[in-house]
Amino acid sequence: MLSESLKNKYQPCEEIGRGRFGVISKAFCPITQSFFAIKTIDKRLLSDPTDRQCLENEPKIMTLLSPHPNIVQIHDMFESENALHLILDLCQPVTLYDQIIQHDLSEPKVASYAKQLVSGLAHCHRYGVVHRDIKPDNIFFDFRGNLKIGDFGSATWLGELCTADGLVGTPYYVAPEVVMGRSYNEKVDVWSAGVVLYVMLAGVPPFYGETAEEIFEAILRGNLRLPSRIFRSISSEAKDLLRKMICRDVSRRLSAEQVLRHPWILNGGETISMD
């Protein structure tokens, strides 16, 4: 399915992943002597209009946002009759999801990841872009260890009213205003980043259920609990930030810029006791 113009510039190597609409492969570019990831989207698998819209938005939004040190950069794009090929930064096979499963995240490391994640989000929000699917599986690392937000397949622009709508995202990480079917703004990403921060610190999600419906009910009940059994060894500053990100009241929930100025982020997760 690779077009001729693409093959002239990039030498495809092995497959490294699969998504709902296509395949990710490694590729070598002889001109720059460097490796990239090619995301090949099979247009024939996009049957409904929402999926088609996402296909169109993903490269446009990534181009608008590139480059930023914490966002997977798009370098090139090729289109053929049945496929769209996006040439992206090549990231490590180990995502944040894999690192959480391995349980090897110290508080300073979590603070460093949170800072990089929210820096990337602040950049998106400055451009009026909402990612809408912030979760550990979409958080990658380059080969220098820098965190990179990827998969802009669910992202959208905030319109003139600075709001968006539509139930988009992954149950554990979705903000209550999205579940309620209301219009929402970029702060949905801060909620999701707060849930990612919780999962990095606790190893379990804050709102749990056996089914998507049960998870949504737990999110709507929305009482954030920080059980001492799990959070005993976590600093007060980290807990303070969690409460300010996973906050039901959107107007009181911190913006991405405000998160970057929170003492726990500024101190890199090193504890200066607030007790």
Ligand SMILES: Nc1ncnc2c1ncn2[C@@H]1O[C@H](COP(=O)(O)OP(=O)(O)OP(=O)(O)O)[C@@H](O)[C@H]1O
């Ligand atoms: N830039 C990249 N560098 C290295 N590996 C990548 C890159 N992008 C994606 N991958 C790998 O490919 C897999 C699939 O990624 P992709 O973003 O297409 O789909 P997905 O997020 O799993 O699903 P979908 O977006 O269809 O819901 C990822 O889990 C990851 O392992």
